[in-house]
Amino acid sequence: xxxxxxxxxxxxxxxxxxxxxxxxxxxxxxxxxxxxxxxxxxxxxxxxxxxxxxxxxxxxxxxxxxxxxxxxxxxxxxxxxxxxxxxxxxxxxxxxxxxxxxxxxxxxxxxxxxxxxxxxxxxxxxxxxxxxxxxxxxxx
Amino acid sequence: xxxxxxxxxxxxxxxxxxxxxxxxxxxxxxxxxxxxxxxxxxxxxxxxxxxxxxxxxxxxxxxxxxxxxxxxxxxxxxxxxxxxxxxxxxxxxxxxxxxxxxxxxxxxxxxxxxxxxxxxxxxxxxxxxxxxxxxxxxxx
DNA sequence: TCTGGCGCTTACCAAAAGGTGCATACTTGT
DNA sequence: ACAAGTATGCACCTTTTGGTAAGCGCCAGA
Numbered sequence: 001x002x003x004x005x006x007x008x009x010x011x012x013x014x015x016x017x018x019x020x021x022x023x024x025x026x027x028x029x030x031x032x033x034x035x036x037x038x039x040x041x042x043x044x045x046x047x048x049x050x051x052x053x054x055x056x057x058x059x060x061x062x063x064x065x066x067x068x069x070x071x072x073x074x075x076x077x078x079x080x081x082x083x084x085x086x087x088x089x090x091x092x093x094x095x096x097x098x099x100x101x102x103x104x105x106x107x108x109x110x111x112x113x114x115x116x117x118x119x120x121x122x123x124x125x126x127x128x129x130x131x132x133x134x135x136x137x138x139x140x
Numbered sequence: 141x142x143x144x145x146x147x148x149x150x151x152x153x154x155x156x157x158x159x160x161x162x163x164x165x166x167x168x169x170x171x172x173x174x175x176x177x178x179x180x181x182x183x184x185x186x187x188x189x190x191x192x193x194x195x196x197x198x199x200x201x202x203x204x205x206x207x208x209x210x211x212x213x214x215x216x217x218x219x220x221x222x223x224x225x226x227x228x229x230x231x232x233x234x235x236x237x238x239x240x241x242x243x244x245x246x247x248x249x250x251x252x253x254x255x256x257x258x259x260x261x262x263x264x265x266x267x268x269x270x271x272x273x274x275x276x277x278x279x280x
Numbered sequence: 281t282c283t284g285g286c287g288c289t290t291a292c293c294a295a296a297a298g299g300t301g302c303a304t305a306c307t308t309g310t
Numbered sequence: 311a312c313a314a315g316t317a318t319g320c321a322c323c324t325t326t327t328g329g330t331a332a333g334c335g336c337c338a339g340a
Binding site: 281282283284285286287288289290291292293294295296297298299300301302303304305306307308309310 | 311312313314315316317318319320321322323324325326327328329330331332333334335336337338339340
């Protein structure tokens with residue numbers, strides 16, 4: 001029963017700030033991930049962060065390839081989770097817009113590095129995907 | 141100073157750095173998200189970033205609730221995508237460990253803000269989930 | 281009048297994601 | 311001898327996710 005794991009930790013140069021025990025989550029990242037789980041949520045948050053209050057239709061066109069069903073659904077969840085605020089101007093042709101709550105805004109800000117990473121490494125990412133597609137004919 | 145975010149009061153567009161048109165992606169965030177899609181990938185990356193080279197079993201125990209199938213699968217993808225490196229010491233009782241490539245490390249670093257966000261807002265997040273659970277008996 | 285847009289809902293389905301459990305080849309501890 | 315651990319693979323099956331298509335009430339423009 002002696003511990004066979006000999007972790008020769010050689011001072012990780014960077015990245016180290018995850019509090020070990022949170023109530024219910026393995027770490028802060030875990031908690032965050034559960035909130036932004038969903039194919040479009042990060043994109044929605046990010047878009048709203050950039051554009052300010054946005055009408056449904058605009059959002060729909062901005063987040064490419066999203067369907068009404070999905071967009072509405074994710075927006076509802078984000079709203080229920082207190083990340084976005086829905087404003088319904090009770091007008092004749094429906095008019096509604098969505099904006100970030102302070103909490104949502106803070107999350108959106110935490111997403112910025114991911115966006116930057118993506119921009120910086122588009123080349124690698126593209127290569128990766130090209131490979132994924134050509135390397136097989138059915139799996140995945 | 142390195143912080144691009146100018147968090148002013150409100151109604152002002154903070155968060156703005158997403159290059160409008162990338163080849164194939166709607167923006168950098170989109171690209172990133174496709175790479176880290178998968179329930180456990182961010183957690184795996186993050187954990188590896190903290191612990192340095194890690195053996196399979198350790199990882200397995202660290203990322204709570206993950207099954208062998210899933211862990212292996214995601215590790216393979218991460219490896220194929222050039223984010224992690226697998227080292228197989230061809231030993232008698234199998235011994236393998238995983239570590240981040242430079243690319244993987246850079247991504248892991250971009251995840252740090254998300255982790256911090258989660259830590260900072262555990263309270264809110266917990267509330268959200270409690271609500272999700274109690275607010276219904278079948279939907280969602 | 282017919283068409284189309286607005287914001288949103290619903291029913292129905294296909295695909296993907298993920299879980300369980302068994303198997304492997306070999307070794308070490310009991 | 312036997313259970314257990316090590317790193318994976320595989321088959322089977324359930325759950326979740328997401329997409330399609332249709333439609334609704336209302337009004338403006340052709």
